Amino acid sequence: MKPRNGRRGGARRAAPLSQESIVVAALRILDDEGPRQLSMRRLAKELSITPMALYHHVRDKHELLLLLVASRSRGAVRPVLPDDPRERLLAAAELLHDVLAQYPFLREILASPDLLAVAALWVMEALLDAAVECGLTLEEAAQAHQAIWHYTVGVLLIRTTSRRHHAELTRPTQREQVFATLSPEAFPRVTSLADRWPALTARDTHRRALEDIVEGLLGGRRPHPGEHA
């Protein structure tokens, strides 16, 4: 049925296997079959080569994933951010989320200290700059960035994996069982939220929460005077 070397997307037979062609093939697998299907062996099969041939062009899987991030972030458009520093800080924080949300394989590289450098350096810059213009010192801005980064990671990770859990919904969720046996005396708040819990946690309140968090990180600080009308 299918010829041994498919013609879709750029993996031509005679092409001499480069980092670029590897990246292209990997992105294709990612888009067509999802992040869980992307393995060195699967990728080798896609390129009709031995798994080990890959290791001549990338050091290991981790490096490959960072290459994928870099490749996708190169082509991304950089939106214009608001002038007002407070608005800009919020917009940058949202962008951090949006940029990283593009990578379904985030799970495996989230903790890499290299991820931000490769994927969203300019967002980082914008965020730090806005924070400083809001009145934070550079060190405080770095801490604020760190807090927003942690929050964003949590949001993304929980969203991507709980979507996976929803897909395999065979399990009757231990939560429901536990919630059902709770005494309202010992757990008044949890029990009164119990049935609404799935609906409440499913709603995407990222933007709202981010507003509050940014507010808290800035404290009562006013932007530097005279920079904007």
Added chain:
Amino acid sequence: MKPRNGRRGGARRAAPLSQESIVVAALRILDDEGPRQLSMRRLAKELSITPMALYHHVRDKHELLLLLVASRSRGAVRPVLPDDPRERLLAAAELLHDVLAQYPFLREILASPDLLAVAALWVMEALLDAAVECGLTLEEAAQAHQAIWHYTVGVLLIRTTSRRHHAELTRPTQREQVFATLSPEAFPRVTSLADRWPALTARDTHRRALEDIVEGLLGGRRPHPGEHA
């Protein structure tokens, strides 16, 4: 050297293999060798049985991990929280972090909707209650809980995995390379932080950030009057 059936910790030879003995053996592997070593096969070896024997007592690995969480959280002491609702909210948020920080295999179950129900239901109750007493509606309290939960997950996940990355420090970190080639004109904030970056991100500022985040989530709200002096 070592007898086939070690006598440490409770895995006796004649014992008929129960959920409890499985959990005990799993916790032992976790403590002695770390979360990455905990596999169904390794666990079976520890108990001197076939991997498949395990599946007679637990549905799958995910269920086993939740059993481990439940087992550890059963024995935990519940500290007394401050009376002042604002202080209590902050203390509960810190507890959420501390409780979950106990589980090195968090990575694999973080996204499970069952995790909180099994591990930290009372912390959740305390957090929601404190938020309501701070003046939030129950729905707002649930959203605040959600935001704190996301933030906490991010902190824990990044910490546990970046520690792993530091251990295998062979790689010269792509971040350093990228940072070195940045032009100060295009990235003034990032470049001026560059050398301090590792030190700044290594510092544990969880408590400080949490204060700010809680502050932001509460907004200007005052606690319910007359409940506390």
Added chain:
DNA sequence: ACCTGAACACCGTTCAAGT
């Protein structure tokens, strides 16, 4: 230099058979 073949040291899980 670039690639292959075979192997190492693993995974979680299913299925059929044994006691």
Added chain:
DNA sequence: ACCTGAACACCGTTCAAGT
């Protein structure tokens, strides 16, 4: 009911050999 043996369908990576 409880457990084993063999297998399925995978992983990332190393090492020695081929061209």
